[in-house]
Amino acid sequence: MEKTSLKVNRERLLETLKVSSSIGSTGNGGLNRLALSEADKNMRDIFVDWLKEEGLEVRIDDFGNIYGRRKGKKDGPSVAIGSHLDTQPCGGKYDGILGVLTALEVIRVLNENDIETEYPVEVINFTNEEGARFSPPMLGSGGITGNFSKDFIYGLKDDEGISFEQALNEINYMGDIKNRITNIKNFIELHIEQGPILHEKHKTIGIVQGIQGNDLFTVKVTGKTNHAGPTPMKNRRDALVAASKMIVKVNEITNEIPGLKTTVGKMNVRPNVTNVIPGEVEFTIDIRHEDNDLRSHAFERLKEQLSAIALMSEVELTITTDWNSETTLFAPAVKDAIKNAADEFGYSAMELFSGPGHDSKYMAGVADTGMIFVPSVDGISHNEQELTLDDDIEKGANVLLHVVQKLAKDKL
Amino acid sequence: MEKTSLKVNRERLLETLKVSSSIGSTGNGGLNRLALSEADKNMRDIFVDWLKEEGLEVRIDDFGNIYGRRKGKKDGPSVAIGSHLDTQPCGGKYDGILGVLTALEVIRVLNENDIETEYPVEVINFTNEEGARFSPPMLGSGGITGNFSKDFIYGLKDDEGISFEQALNEINYMGDIKNRITNIKNFIELHIEQGPILHEKHKTIGIVQGIQGNDLFTVKVTGKTNHAGPTPMKNRRDALVAASKMIVKVNEITNEIPGLKTTVGKMNVRPNVTNVIPGEVEFTIDIRHEDNDLRSHAFERLKEQLSAIALMSEVELTITTDWNSETTLFAPAVKDAIKNAADEFGYSAMELFSGPGHDSKYMAGVADTGMIFVPSVDGISHNEQELTLDDDIEKGANVLLHVVQKLAKDKL
Incomplete structure (x- = not known):
């Protein structure tokens, strides 16, 4: 089997997603997994176990961001992949979750195929991307990239007056500042589009140009x-x-x-x-x-x-x-890698901009960054009816795998 | 002195208004005298004293409406005059208050001139015209005219959960159903326009055609x-x-x-x-x-x-x-009497409709009814800046006096 045809394990990926979909379930097809809530803690605990099962070195930083590091041949800058596991109070089960779970699946595939990459690969789950419990959004990524100060983030309060710092301590995810990721070559985030464009144009892969x-x-x-x-x-x-x-x-x-x-x-x-x-x-x-x-x-x-x-x-x-x-523009190298991966797998793809912000917006300030969008049926998101088809999840994960292999310099 | 030139006592009327303006004062030119409040009770107590000083027979009905009856030669239907002493929470000191206090002044003039009218004259203060504490408005007049049932009115609650019935008892103004006014020939209400029309057109007396x-x-x-x-x-x-x-x-x-x-x-x-x-x-x-x-x-x-x-x-x-x-149309006999009075005094007058509702709206269902409007400077009302000039108050009261003489069949 040629390495270019390396693919994710669809059943395993969907099974992993199914576990996630049961944690904080609204009972009606959606998730209520607010940042640093009990449900978020349960999801984090399971996620950390999964990372450890893959032999990754797990770190938690002082914003509760979770990293799982897979060594490369060099101890150079890492290729980081991930997104966020938190949701809106009446959110869907795909959103950024797909970005974290497909990242985990990429690690599993690399592991079971004994692939050594030149650069380390790190899976990330960012804290409070949604901004639904603590506003503004994207606190974890904004914190480590210097867009928000630690004092600012720690002092933010939810509707019940509980501070971010207190909530982080309560669920036992207060980590160390020295665990923040610093030396990053690339950040790649897979996410649902949250809009109707890919769905309407019958395209599978969105090559995200940047964030409007x-x-x-x-x-x-x-x-x-x-x-x-x-x-x-x-x-x-x-x-x-x-x-x-x-x-x-x-x-x-x-x-x-x-x-x-x-x-x-x-x-x-x-x-x-x-x-x-x-x-x-x-x-x-x-x-x-x-x-x-x-x-x-x-x-x-x-x-x-x-x-x-x-x-x-x-x-x-x-x-x-x-x-x-201002508009955030993503790195040409990442966009090219996404395009090539889609082409090689024969998946239909198109370029588009992201309307909403994502963790990639802040990560683009510290690393060559890019995003892979997968279709949202009817463009519905932040809603229990949010849906991304299994086929599209699988294809998006395959593209992410290929992009990681390329950027982490697996000898493709 | 011919009776046609009978006029109100300007100083006394303005002095009476001044007393009213001090009860529930906002300290800033306005009044906060919500229906059945402590301030309303204080105003009512003073008002009842004034009625008694004029030798009127005072009655309180089961909605807290206050009546002061001046006997006529016949014990026939009465000519009723009045309005309401309650205000909005940040209301003005004129509004319906002028209608009650000019009615009282009419009685004082009739008394000091020993005038006997054919029909009795009754001064009325209606409860909760504003609807600011208990919604809907015009409960006192709406109650006695059968537009609202007693159960409905008694059950209404203010923002603090106090019922109309409870509030009425608390200020000691729970009267008897047999005290409701029943046999009414006319109802005449003087009120500020609450709009800019008279002020803009430089007219003193509004002959109100009805309520839109x-x-x-x-x-x-x-x-x-x-x-x-x-x-x-x-x-x-x-x-x-x-x-x-x-x-x-x-x-x-x-x-x-x-x-x-x-x-x-x-x-x-x-x-x-x-x-x-x-x-x-x-x-x-x-x-x-x-x-x-x-x-x-x-x-x-x-x-x-x-x-x-x-x-x-x-x-x-x-x-x-x-x-x-539906539009309420006022009685031609009352409109004519208002027009004639204004003409005879040489006051400028015009016909106009009332936009807002008034106690007269319900009274028009049980008696030949009409309203006299006096100008509101810049049309401002329900506001501490509400202003009707002393001259206009005096002239409006003169017209009311004349209309009462006419309709109660003083031999003019």
Whole structure:
């Protein structure tokens, strides 16, 4: 058997996924496995056992990130693979979990085939990627890459007032700062797309170009609160009517700029009483595009359009920037390796950008990084109905295996 | 002195108002005198003393409504005048208070001039007109006119779980059902306009034609919750974008139908998270017009327009009717009396409709009823900045005095 045809063990991979799917089950096809919860602890314990069974050197760092290291011929920089085992409170059983379990399967295949790689291979499970229990998301990867300070992360509290540090200690996953991964050649993360593109285009493998930049703004519209009964239409300064016109514009601008995505996800109306003309409305605008310049351009255009509406409606407008996150571009070497692997296996593949953030966003700052997307049926994610077909899981894992062999310099 | 030139005592009236303005003061120009509160009790106690000082026969009914009866030559039906002494939590010091205190001033003038009327005159303070503590509003007038049952009113609870019945007992204003006013010839209520029309048109006296009908609907727009990052624009079924287009239409329809007022006062977005496409939006539509047919026509037009938007936006639309309240028309005899009084005093006057509801709405069902509006500066009401000028208060009271003389058949 030629090494190029090395493949994962489908049954074993699906069996491993089945175990994961039973830990924190919602009983309705989904998972509730919030970061550092009891369910997360149970999953971590089993995962650590699996790593040890493969003879890996297991480390836990001071953010609870779990590493399993497989030695290479050199003690050089490692090829790291993985994602996260935590979920949303009513999440699916695939999401980032597939990235961790396919990474484990890659190790199992390398082991049973006695393959020695030039560089070490490390499997990683990052803590609190979802941000559902402790916000913001991607704390484990953000912590080790210097995007968040240790004090910041430790001080974050969940809805019940429990701090990250306390939660980490409670489940017994407080590790040592010296265990953080530092010398990394590549990071490769397999993940479900969470969108409909691969599914609609009947492609199996997504070669992720990067993570779309994402700007978030909060718009405050101030008019005048007044009573619906006595106030003639011409005397009104209705903040909600003005805001509604603005939201229509925020949506329409995507017709001008191909690939632009805008979303008003959050909106609050005050005083929010049936017979009172709203005096104040606040809403957010999320703008995404991989081209940083087009994204800024879109915002500047919107600012003009929204100001014009405010002027016509006699309301005041203030726009504050919550964040500007530039587009992350993945390493050509990793993208090429993914493309070649898909081609050699004969899997259909396409390039696409990721809308949501992933641990790879932060890892791209410290290593040549890339992501493999597998299809989400109907693009559904963060939902009990989330589904990635067994065939696609297997194919994605095969590609990951091949990419690891290539980047860790197994002699293919 | 001819009786036609009988006038109120401005200083006394303003002094009485000043006492009222000190009971439940917000310390900032307004009043917080919620129905059946300690402040309301204090005001009631003083008011009852004032009625007794004028030799009136005071009664309290089983809704806490207070009556002060001045005998007529006949023991026939009475001419009732008044309004309510309760306020919003951050209300003004004029509102319905003026209607009660000008009624008291009318009695004082009749007394000091030894005027005997044919019919009895009764001053009324209705309980919980505002609906701020116990919702719905106008409970006292609604109760005695059979619009609400006693069980319904007694069972209503405030935000702290205290029932209307309990609150009434606690302030010692639980009266007897036999004290309800029953035999009524007219009801006349002086009130601030709560809108800007008289102020803008520089008129002193509003001859209220009636209370505009008012329909309230709840619109539910159901799209699909999805993630802002991965979901292409063309795949979205964004409930908020669709709802925004609808709200613009709800506003624009007022350009088609003169005098129509539409308000979207309340709106809730789900899940209301910055990076999630809203899957469900609920909002209310308040429609007001004095012409019942035009109001129904406006709703039918809106239903078509909203359905078209729903179809184009691939969202589901359900509209439920919360209430349809027909227009109340006031009695020609009362309107004529108000007009004549204003003319004879040389006060500028105009006809207009009331947008908000008042105790007169229910009283119109049991007696020939009418309202006198006095100007609200800038139309501000239910607000500490609410202001009606002393001159306008005096003139309004003079008109009320004259109308009472006319309807109670003083020999003018």
